[in-house]
Every structure is written in structure tokens, then in C-alpha cells.
Amino acid sequence: xxxxxxxxxxxxxxxxxxxxxxxxxxxxxxxxxxxxxxxxxxxxxxxxxxxxxxxxxxxxxxxxxxxxxxxxxxxxxxxxxxxxxxxxxxxxxxxxxxxxxxx
Amino acid sequence: xxxxxxxxxxxxxxxxxxxxxxxxxxxxxxxxxxxxxxxxxxxxxxxxxxxxxxxxxxxxxxxxxxxxxxxxxxxxxxxxxxxxxxxxxxxxxxxxxxxxxxx
Numbered sequence: 217x218x219x220x221x222x223x224x225x226x227x228x229x230x231x232x233x234x235x236x237x238x239x240x241x242x243x244x245x246x247x248x249x250x251x252x253x254x255x256x257x258x259x260x261x262x263x264x265x266x267x268x269x270x271x272x273x274x275x276x277x278x279x280x281x282x283x284x285x286x287x288x289x290x291x292x293x294x295x296x297x298x299x300x301x302x303x304x305x306x307x308x309x310x311x312x313x314x315x316x317x318x319x
Numbered sequence: 320x321x322x323x324x325x326x327x328x329x330x331x332x333x334x335x336x337x338x339x340x341x342x343x344x345x346x347x348x349x350x351x352x353x354x355x356x357x358x359x360x361x362x363x364x365x366x367x368x369x370x371x372x373x374x375x376x377x378x379x380x381x382x383x384x385x386x387x388x389x390x391x392x393x394x395x396x397x398x399x400x401x402x403x404x405x406x407x408x409x410x411x412x413x414x415x416x417x418x419x420x421x422x
Contacts, residue, residue, distance in 0.1 A: 224366040231362070232353045232375070238352040239379070240346060240386055243397055247390035249341040252334045259334070263327040272335070276342070283343055287350035293407055294346055300403055304396055 249301070250308065257309040261316050267309060273302070352404070353411065358411040364419050370412060376405070 222230075260267055277295055284294030325333075363370055380398055387397035 224362055224368065227362055228359060228368070231359050234355045235352060235359075236379075236382070238348050239383055239401070241348050242352070242400075243383060243386045243392060245344050246391050246397075247387070247392040249338060249345070250392060252337045252341070255340075256331060256334050259327055259330055261347050265327065265331070268383075268418070276339070278340055279339070279344060283346045284350070287347050289346060289350040289353060290407075294349075294391070297349065297403070298342070300400070304393075316401070 220319055246301070250305070253305045254308055254312070257305075257312040260309075267313075349404070353408070355410045357415070358413055360408075360415040363412075364415055370416075 259265070277298060278292045280298050281291040284291045362368070380401060383401050384394040384398045387394045
């Protein structure tokens with residue numbers, strides 16, 4: 217990253233380049249994470265395993281809050297972020313269930 | 320990642336290990352992304368640059384939707400994800416502004 221001694225517009229553009237790179241990384245990691253949760257959804261549907269696992273979810277929240285703190289990220293934000301993703305996962309799992317019922 | 324020929328509980332645990340690794344990666348990239356947006360906030364406050372840039376935001380949305388499609392990720396989810404992060408960025412920027420006013 218650039219130091220702040222350059223002209224401010226240059227510094228801004230440089231920071232934005234980093235932000236764009238991080239966003240691309242986030243999107244690709246998220247895509248791979250959803251591939252995993254889709255596989256979990258199919259597995260649970262196939263073997264009649266319970267869809268929800270509150271213990272697992274609680275451990276995920278605690279772990280992410282701790283990781284966030286270590287990385288100087290707001291741990292409440294980290295928890296909200298996980299919930300945001302989990303909501304989408306549940307939407308996917310419901311779609312898998314409907315597909316399974318339809319077939 | 321494991322194939323599905325193992326016993327389902329082993330497969331589930333294996334998928335969860337991947338999910339946990341991806342979550343750790345997401346948290347650390349998010350932390351670094353916020354370091355960049357914090358720097359942007361300070362820069363804009365220092366040089367009296369406008370806080371919002373609707374053109375930039377529109378370009379970010381379009382780019383992320385395209386990246387998401389290429390990665391087989393729901394592009395509406397990618398846009399919602401970006402908005403979720405931007406909301407937090409705005410919260411940070413407002414805090415920076417208040418700090419600057421207070422000092």
C-alpha cells in the first residue's frame with residue numbers, strides 16, 4: 217500500500233485498487249464456501265441428517281468472534297457477517313429440499 | 320475435499336473443516352479491507368474530499384456481480400454482500416468524522 221505522502225487522489229486510487237482485489241478474493245472464497253455448504257445440504261438430505269445444528273452454529277460464532285478480535289475487526293460485525301451468510305445457506309438448503317421432494 | 324464414498328458423518332466433518340478455513344480467510348480479508356476503507360475515510364476527511372462517490376459504488380456493484388457469475392455465485396447475493404459491507408464502512412466513516420470534529 218502507498219504511503220500518504222503522494223497526492224491524495226493517487227493515494228485514494230491506490231487504496232481502491234487494494235479494495236477491489238480484496239473484494240474479488242472475498243467473492244471467490246464465498247463461492248467456494250457455498251460449494252461446501254451445498255455439499256453439506258445434499259449430504260444431510262440424502263442421509264436424513266438433521267438440517268440444523270445449534271451447537272455447531274454456536275461454536276462457529278465464538279470462533280469467528282475470537283478470530284475477528286485478533287484481526288482488529290469488530291466482533292459484532294463478524295457475528296452479523298456469519299449470520300448474513302448462514303441466512304443464504306438456509307435459503308440454498310431449502311431449495312435442495314424442494315428439489316429432492318420434486319424428484 | 321473428501322469424496323462422498325466415506326461414511327456421511329466423516330464427510331460432514333471434512334466439509335466443515337473446509338468451511339471453517341474459508342471463514343478464517345474471509346475474516347482476515349475483511350479485516351484488511353476495513354483497514355483500507357479506514358485509510359480512505361481518514362484521507363477524505365483530511366483533504367475534504369466528498370464522502371460518497373455513487374459512480375464508484377455503481378462500478379463496484381457491476382464488477383462484483385460479474386465476478387460472482389463467473390464463480391457460479393448468485394449475483395444478487397454478491398450485491399447484497401457488498402451493500403452489507405458498505406453499510407459497515409459508512410458506520411466507520413461517520414465515526415472518523417465525529418472523532419475529527421471532537422479533536
